[in-house]
Amino acid sequence: MSTWANLGLQDSASPLMEQLIFFHDHALLILVMITVLVGYLMFMLFFNSYINRFLLHGQLIEMIWTILPAIILLFIALPSLRLLYLLDEINEPSMTLKSIGHQWYWSYEYSDFNNIEFDSYMISTNELSTDGFRLLDVDNRVILPMNSQIRILVTAADVIHSWTIPALGVKVDGTPGRLNQTNFFINRPGLFYGQCSEMCGANHSFMPIVIESVPVNYFNKWISMMMNS
Numbered sequence: 001m002s003t004w005a006n007l008g009l010q011d012s013a014s015p016l017m018e019q020l021i022f023f024h025d026h027a028l029l030i031l032v033m034i035t036v037l038v039g040y041l042m043f044m045l046f047f048n049s050y051i052n053r054f055l056l057h058g059q060l061i062e063m064i065w066t067i068l069p070a071i072i073l074l075f076i077a078l079p080s081l082r083l084l085y086l087l088d089e090i091n092e093p094s095m096t097l098k099s100i101g102h103q104w105y106w107s108y109e110y111s112d113f114n115n116i117e118f119d120s121y122m123i124s125t126n127e128l129s130t131d132g133f134r135l136l137d138v139d140n141r142v143i144l145p146m147n148s149q150i151r152i153l154v155t156a157a158d159v160i161h162s163w164t165i166p167a168l169g170v171k172v173d174g175t176p177g178r179l180n181q182t183n184f185f186i187n188r189p190g191l192f193y194g195q196c197s198e199m200c201g202a203n204h205s206f207m208p209i210v211i212e213s214v215p216v217n218y219f220n221k222w223i224s225m226m227m228n229s
């Protein structure tokens with residue numbers, strides 16, 4: 001999760017988020033180069049007092065400053081397109097999680113495991129333990145196995161919500177009457193926090209998501225316990 005003075009992206013917990021960070025850095029680098037060049041040129045204009053009585057056209061320089069930005073844009077567009085298609089790829093998921101947005105909490109279904117279902121509410125500030133995260137911790141976490149492809153199906157029961165986990169690079173809208181699909185692969189254990197990111201009403205800020213990523217044998221233990229209870 002994001003903590004104090006973290007203005008950048010969170011550490012990635014999935015290969016796709018890693019790629020998103022690489023793309024962000026790549027695009028930012030190009031942006032900085034353009035800004036510095038244009039800034040320098042504009043600054044130097046203040047000191048330019050040259051006058052050329054015969055300069056009426058410059059077709060070569062116009063060709064250059066038209067084609068060059070187009071080529072630079074390709075260097076952003078092509079990696080962006082690659083990422084876009086990579087994010088949509090489904091790689092034989094080993095399990096499916098269904099998350100349903102409600103005003104204002106998430107509920108989950110483990111469709112492959114006896115359809116275990118539960119609600120996940122934010123823990124309110126007055127009930128929060130001293131080591132809890134305010135407005136971010138929930139009563140029932142989503143337990144998921146690490147190092148496995150997981151498919152998520154997102155939908156909503158009332159208005160549009162959005163299931164968003166920055167560290168995993170996941171952001172899917174939950175729309176009433178639709179099922180949106182995406183997938184991810186968590187490559188380390190830990191807690192990954194997320195929030196709803198569609199303006200879904202008065203308590204929009206208070207429907208966080210907590211994913212607890214555990215080794216597969218731990219997950220098996222938990223899921224069999226859930227199925228037998």
Ligand code: CUA
Nearest residue numbers: 161196198200
């Ligand atoms: Cu649900 Cu915002």
